Amino acid sequence: MKRERRRARSQALQVLYEIDSVNHPAEEVLARYGEELSSEAREFMNTLVRGTLDSRDEIDVMVAESAPEWPISELAVIDRNILRLSLWELLIWGETPVKVAINEAVELAKRYGSDSAPRFVNGVLGTLAGRRSSRKPSSVK
Numbered sequence: 604m605k606r607e608r609r610r611a612r613s614q615a616l617q618v619l620y621e622i623d624s625v626n627h628p629a630e631e632v633l634a635r636y637g638e639e640l641s642s643e644a645r646e647f648m649n650t651l652v653r654g655t656l657d658s659r660d661e662i663d664v665m666v667a668e669s670a671p672e673w674p675i676s677e678l679a680v681i682d683r684n685i686l687r688l689s690l691w692e693l694l695i696w697g698e699t700p701v702k703v704a705i706n707e708a709v710e711l712a713k714r715y716g717s718d719s720a721p722r723f724v725n726g727v728l729g730t731l732a733g734r735r736s737s738r739k740p741s742s743v744k
Contacts, residue, residue: 615651
């Protein structure tokens with residue numbers, strides 16, 4: 604399941620990137636990306652994307668407070684969405700262990716981001732890891 608979850612996170616990031624960059628409807632993008640995943644991985648990807656989208660404003664405030672020199676609107680689209688995805692999983696959903704959430708985010712940053720993205724993502728997540736919340740958004744079952 605570890606490999607499937609990593610693949611689902613990667614797919615979730617791609618969905619969030621597409622929604623953020625070209626504003627395609629979330630349900631349409633989710634359906635297209637979910638076709639190649641197992642049902643369990645597809646459900647995980649859907650949970651990640653919907654949770655991240657539902658909490659985007661709250662997450663953006665967290666990023667702005669922890670990295671004020673990097674306005675969220677000026678971050679690279681991929682870096683912004685890696686942070687949103689991982690912060691939702693780490694701080695809002697709270698079902699992923701801290702080390703796993705941070706490691707997975709750094710791996711996404713290494714794979715998709717710029718050379719400095721892994722360090723930046725690790726720094727922001729490390730700063731915010733102490734705020735881990737046990738609250739679940741109502742959209743997550």
